Amino acid sequence: MTGTQHAPAALLSVRDLRVRTGQGRILVSGTTFDLRAGEVLGIVGESGSGKTLTARAVVRALADGVVADGDVTFDGIPLLEAKERELRAHRGSRIAMVLQDPFTALNPLQSVREHLRESLRPEIRKNRAKARSEVARRLAEVGLGPEVADRYPFQLSGGMRQRVAIAAALARDPELLVADEPTTALDATTQAQVLELLRTLQRDRGMALILITHDLRVAFSVCDRIMVMYAGSVLEHAPTERMVQRPLHPYSLGLMLAEPSVTHFQKQLNSVPGNVPSADSVAHTCVFADRCQWRQEKCTSAAPPLVGVESSHGAAVHLSACIRVDDLRDEMRAALSSRAGLDDEPPRPELGTPLLKVTGVSKTFKTASLAGRRKENVALREVSFEIARGESLGLLGETGSGKTTTARCVLGLSTPTSGRIELDEFDISDYRRLSRDQRAQVRRRVQVVFQDPYASLNPSMTVGRALGEAIAAGCPVAAGASGSVAKLLDLVGLPQPYAARRPGALSGGERQRVAIARALAVHPKLLICDEPVAALDVSVQAQILELLRDVRERYGTSMLFITHDLSVVRQMTDRTVVLKDGVIVEAGTTADLLDSPQHPYTQSLVASVPGAGALRARTAPGELTA
Template sequence: MTATEPQTTAPLLVVRNLRVRTAQGRTLVRDSTFDLAPGEVLGIVGESGSGKTMTARAVVRALADGVIAEGGVAFDGSSVLDAKERELRATRASGFAMVLQDPFTSLNPLQTVREHLRESLAPDVRRDRAAARTEVVRRLAEVGLQPEVADRYPFQLSGGMRQRVAIAAALAQDPDLLIADEPTTALDATTQAQVLDLLRKLQRERGMALILITHDLRIAFSVCDRIMVMYAGTVLEHAPAEMLERAPRHPYSLGLMLAEPSVTHYQERLSSVPGGVPSADSVTRRCAFADRCQWRQDRCTDSAPPLVDIGSGNDVARHTACVRAEELHDDMDTALHSRAAAGDTPPAPVLGEPLLRVVGLGKTYRTASLLGRNKETTALQGVSFDIAQGESLGLLGETGSGKTTTARCVLGLSTPTTGSIELAGIDITDYRRLARKQRAGVRRLVQVVFQDPYASLNPSLTIGKALGEAIAAGTGNESAVGSVDDLLDLVGLPRAYAARRPGALSGGERQRVAIARALAVGPKLLICDEPVAALDVSVQAQILELLRDIRARYGMSMLFITHDLAVVRQMTDRTLVLRGGEIVEAGATEALLDAPRHPYTQSLVASVPGAHAAAEPAEPVADAR
């Protein structure tokens, strides 16, 4: 994948000294300055809380009530921040538009796709019923969807299809600028590649400017012309994508790049940026990144370093806000090149007897249609596998492949239609047939960590109370952890966190609590269902390292469910590839990813942005229906 070539014309968007603050005076973004040319793609990257989304929303004046933007923002020569609301209405439709991370929340579940798109069309087209119908079909075709999709509701579409509809609605009045805020974060690998290919294709064909907000640097490098790295509300580095990928010139940019788990080789130690993002107000008079930087010196905290051009006299401008950029040149290059060198050898797992045995697992759902007829949907068919004591098995596949259904059957949250499941010698195919005491014992043998830790924790309970309840449930199991303090120590959280509630914790801290709760009963098998999919790249590395450490310390077995090939590479011994509820390929993880044999597995590997991606766009696999 190659980035588009920017056009050398007058800027379409000019942002000067942009500041975003709350009505109470808390700073969210400070002194952001950049230009965007017609047809250019700008990536904005950084961790949660860095100011990426606030910057984008300020540019189009779509901030929430009580949030104020100041400074200069000019779009196509006209001021955005000074314009009256009625003057912005036309510009918001035909000048710029946004695509959000979760298309389901941006689509009305009570409206069909046709109604969504019709409402997005220009008023003169919208009022002409025949013209609107024709235009809806044309817009759907532009994003690769068939005409019959127009009569479906959002819940009847896959994630990728919903995102395509959201893109079609955003482009309905042919804007000059599209802002895409994490448009592929919730999508699996192949669907992600398809959506990115679609955005790139539409952007090129239209000559449209694009701002892509993402925390995935692989995506940014594969799509963008330039990348702006934000942290604590300020810009730390701004450079051409190829130049930044080859040689970052700010320690934070380097830290983000090193924290990306490799998809091409195993890493004995996953790198992360220690600590968390500070508030913008707390670092206004110093380098914002100093407290997390391994190369910090006293002068880094004497004053806030300006964003300066270090282009070395060539025609290409690149900026960094690091006072030591030049003297750290060689150290940062060495760190980056060391990461790119040949990987470590995965450790040989010490395996015991089979702990989990799944044979011929099948699951069929029956639902009644509006006409009263029963409809059958096969979610799993003939799935068989073992997990040995101490082994980590990956379940890899796109949304709808049957990964989570498999886990639900093992956990007793769903009863399989056919097949059998045995855990530690106990038949757990149907939890309803187990005696109460036996069922409680099985629950202590297998636990789960979900994708969204906030949804899995009771917001009204303190961390200490939630962990205490879990410890009580593990009574009688000699492997159970003895106290709340022990659990917090185990997952690397301060003991004082026992008094806090989930809402006071960051996403990574909440996930550590969720892991602690799962470990409280001393399980033999831990099911991890996309446990890092919603986390920033640096926090992701910390959680993966924590799970590795727990597995090594306790000899715990793991069933690791993910659509991320890099996570599979780093966390599993063997991998099963599921598609349409069936296993299409299985084997040692390293061999399976290095030399996939099934066309579907090959398409998954080819869908990864960056060095491992195919030169041509991935063929549609999931949404071509």
């Protein structure tokens, strides 16, 4: 697929890989690629694009009722034709996989030592002394101390759990590692640490790595080559440097333009309109045609093949499945250049009097240890800030910094140990002291949008019923702009027929829109957004962020934006408060704080953002050969 005429043989060769359901419905259509030893391939695309299915098909880990055919060869071994007994000799030992959520991948009843010991080679595992020594060595390799061996998954942070999962996957020194969204749920600094760990281990071992992600910044910072998938098809495949400088498919360009900037405010966040169709429904046309701004009639007459559009030393190195690629090169390059040169001034809204005052709030949790002793965990220490009417305040920090505890105290889901919280004329430091009528008034003034909309919606309740209940709870305050289900759906950009659907029939972005609509039903003065786009694809992220901007502008809603994503902070907030270990270490206008961070912790957060800056710097103009 790529490289020079004398490139070494591929460790993994995939030809015309197709994945179907037992009923014949197409899920992945004709994927072809090679992966050499020591190489990192990034597979990117939105949810439903076929990334994970492709990887699972390669390692023969598909769910029951899903079948794959084609030619998948690993070091000369035909994997799809191999019997299960043959596969067991390669899974874990030569081919390993790291999943997105390490907590579900680890047994909560087993210690870290037991997890790693089970993953070791039999001759080491059976020798107690050797196994103990090897477990310590494997933990050290992923940056964990020997004391971690006797802990259980629930006693570890998300980043530590992911490191344990990586150590277990590498325990038999595989030649190929498949990492499926390994950093999606992690905060910025932990994400950077895990990515650097993966890259270092991969280089030191000469191991091949397939990294599946919807985050282009992650892919650009780690991968040698990028393969862009959409609706079960590969639309573009190129070395990372080429993809960064000039994507040659409209979908790849759309994903790059949809990434919110960390360094500059954007007046308009870009997104790819619409949703990913099923692979089966677009099998005989350009799969991206319905969402492409450059579509012509000829684009839908047949499925465009993935062909080489740029070469080096006589071999195709940049492939695209767009039949108009030659016509669109200049337009796509101009669009990317204009995005790279953006420098919009952030808005400076006229702010009213303080709506929320948090003064000297501390929170200590008391838990019982295994020995029966009471243990104190200080989650917040003397936290103070204000949010003015119409203002958006960012609450930034890593996992465990106290962001969500702060929000829970404001929402009355947790009571501060000390300090005072005021909302309008109400003292909400302890919701138990409020009368029933006062609590109802406070609930109408402050609402929340959580990270996982599916978990916050009743799966058995239709959208219309859920919104109807929220409207009824908010009357008469909700009367007016948010006075009906139809108006609420229109406010969040959903068609009225969606009122009859249940959460399971909606995409992630659609469910989040419903969650936002429900929160807005009572027309709150303060909307708390707790990582509202962390689990969404980049294009859907942009749509939801634009929706929240519109809500704020239309109704003057104040917002408390809790996130670990610096690009979200840049685009959505006026001021930002940085929390570390429950203490505010820095606060100021968002632009000043991100452009000139003063505290070492804030500086580390800014420095940890993955991106393509280093790639742009190392790739000299004119270096690429068309």
